[in-house]
Amino acid sequence: MFDLQEILMRIKKPPIFESSNSCIWTEEYISERMLEAHLNPDIDAASHKIETIEGTVKFWLEKGLIKPGDRVLDLGCGPGLYAERLAIAGMRVVGIDQSEAVLSHAMKQAKQKNLSIEYRCMNFLELKDEGKYDAVLQVFGEFCTLPDDDRDLFLAKIYRAVKPGGIFLMDVSTRKLRVKDGLKNNWYVNESGFWRPGPHLVLEMGFDYPDNDIWLDQYIVVDQGGNTTTYRCWFHDYSLETLTPVVESAGFDVGTVWGDLAGAPYNSQCDWITVSLKKTGSCCK
Numbered sequence: 001m002f003d004l005q006e007i008l009m010r011i012k013k014p015p016i017f018e019s020s021n022s023c024i025w026t027e028e029y030i031s032e033r034m035l036e037a038h039l040n041p042d043i044d045a046a047s048h049k050i051e052t053i054e055g056t057v058k059f060w061l062e063k064g065l066i067k068p069g070d071r072v073l074d075l076g077c078g079p080g081l082y083a084e085r086l087a088i089a090g091m092r093v094v095g096i097d098q099s100e101a102v103l104s105h106a107m108k109q110a111k112q113k114n115l116s117i118e119y120r121c122m123n124f125l126e127l128k129d130e131g132k133y134d135a136v137l138q139v140f141g142e143f144c145t146l147p148d149d150d151r152d153l154f155l156a157k158i159y160r161a162v163k164p165g166g167i168f169l170m171d172v173s174t175r176k177l178r179v180k181d182g183l184k185n186n187w188y189v190n191e192s193g194f195w196r197p198g199p200h201l202v203l204e205m206g207f208d209y210p211d212n213d214i215w216l217d218q219y220i221v222v223d224q225g226g227n228t229t230t231y232r233c234w235f236h237d238y239s240l241e242t243l244t245p246v247v248e249s250a251g252f253d254v255g256t257v258w259g260d261l262a263g264a265p266y267n268s269q270c271d272w273i274t275v276s277l278k279k280t281g282s283c284c285k
Contacts, residue, residue, distance in 0.1 A: 003226065003228065006228055007203070007220065007222075007228065010220050010228065010230050011203065011205060011220065013207050014207070014216070014218075014232070016147075016209055016212060016214055016234075017147040017214075017234050018232070019232065020218075020229075020230040020231050020232040021229060021230055022229050022230070022231055023231075024231050024233070025098050025099045026098060026099065026100075028100075028101070029196070029197060030194070030195065031099045031100065031101035031102065032101050033194045033195075034046050034099065034101070034102065035079060035099075035101050035102050035105055038078045038079045038081070038102060039079060039105075046078065047078055047079075047081050047140065048139075048140060048261075050081070052261070052262065053081050053082060053085065054085065055262045056082075056139075056261040056262045057082065057085045057086065057089070058262075059261070059262045059263045060169070061089060063263070065135065065167065065169060065276060066086065066091060066134070066135045066169075067090075067091075067134075068089060068090030068091065069090060069091070069092070070091050070092070070134035070135055071091070071092045071093075071094070071132060071133050071134050071135075072086055072091045072092065072093050072094070072133060072134065072135045072136070072137065073093075073094050073095075073096070073129070073132075073133045073135070073136045073137065073161060074086070074093060074094070074095045074096070074137050075096050075124055075136065075137065075138040075142065076096070076097055076124075076138055076139070076140070076142040077095030077096060077097050077103075077106065077119070078097055078099075078102045078106070079102045079103075079105045079106045079109070080095055080105075080106035080109055080110060080117065080119070082137065082139065083095040083106065083110075083117050083119075084109065084110065084113065084115060084117070087110075087115045087116065087117050088115065092116075093117045093118070094117075094118045094119075094120065094133075095117060095118070095119045095120070096119075096120045096121075096122055096124065096127070097119075097121065098121060098122065098123050098124075099121075100121055103119050103120075103121050106119055107119050124154055124157070125150060125153055125154060125157065127157045127158075127161060128157075129160070129161040130160045130161060131160070131161070131162075131163050131164075132161060132163070133161055133162050133163060133166055134162075134163055134166045134167075135162075135166060135167050135168075135169060136158050136161060136162055136166070136167070136168045136169070137169050137170070138168075138169075138170040139169075139170065139171055139261055140171065141171060141172055141173045141235070141272070142170075143170050143171075143172055144172050144173055144235045144236050144237065144238070145233070145234060145235060145236075146236070147234070147236075148236075151236075151246070152246075152249075152250065155246070155247065155250035155252070156250060158250075159250055159251050159252065159279060162279045163279070164279060164280070165278070165279065165280070166278075166279050167255070167276050167277060167278050167279070168252060168276075168277040168279070169274070169275075169276055169277075170274070170275060170277070171260070171261055171272050171273060171274040171275075172237070172238040172243060172272070172273050172275075173235065173237050173238075173271065173272055174237055174238065174239060174270060174271060174272065174273060175213060175237045175239070176269060176270065176271050177237070177271035177272065178208075178215055178235075178237055180271065182206070183205075183206025183207070183208055183215070184204040184205055184206035184217055184218075185204065185205060185206060186203075186204040187201070187202060187203045187204065188201075188202055189201050189202075190202070195219070195221045196221060196223050198223065198224050199223070199224045200221055200222060200223045200224065201221070201222040202219060202220070202221055202222075203219070203220040203222075204217070204218070204219055205217075205218045205219075205220075206218070212236075213236060213237040213238065213239075213242065214234065214235065214236050214237070215234075215235050215237070216232055216233070216234050216235070217232070217233040217235075218230065218231070218232050218233075219231040219232075219233075238273065239268075239273075240257060240266075240268075240273055243273065243275070247275070247277050251279065251280075252277035252278060252279060253277065253278045253279075253280055254275055254277060255275070255276040255277065255278050256275075256276045257273060257274070257275050257276075258273075258274040258275075259272065259273070259274070260272050260274055261274050
């Protein structure tokens, strides 16, 4: 039964990084819809458009950021859109994602194309590799989804995983992107769609925490039986000034900075910051 009082409780602004009662990456039905979004060549949604991905990989190769023979770890690899292109270019690639649906697709594609890519279904924070990788990649702002404690733990694990002299390539969103995109405030009813295979109501809300450079996309989904589920997608924006001390405290040196993954010049008005972080110490910290 539809419980309006429950809805009124759920639409209140939650504490920063408070978890919801479900995860879009691991729910079977939604993860299949996420796979469709990853593979849609016309939208920048779960993955960048194909031309953006190809331009990015070309830039990395031309700049020598990654080279044939390098061992590369792709975190949040999705259906393998970067991993496949890196493997074709001669890299030894490991891809990690927590969605079984997208990894199943990635593994099938690698087998069909005779590509030797190792895929693992796991949480980033469970990574235990040490001193194995010439380069670690995390793209499309996945770093921004981590609360501070998890972020610091994650950086420590990446530091251990990278070889001395290796790099961590990643991008983060800035406050400029948030101002441009605005906050969600919408509702709709569908016969079927992204969230459910049957009739359902969706309430979309955005919450801003400007003092912390954090924002939230929240989705409340009510199915035909009156079952209510909340999904929260948290994001922590960064500037170069706030990102630098975070990564330096983990032992990385900030190398080159760009305005996007494909090497656009960086300036303070950019929507995105891409950084090449270098590990200069020993294999473990």
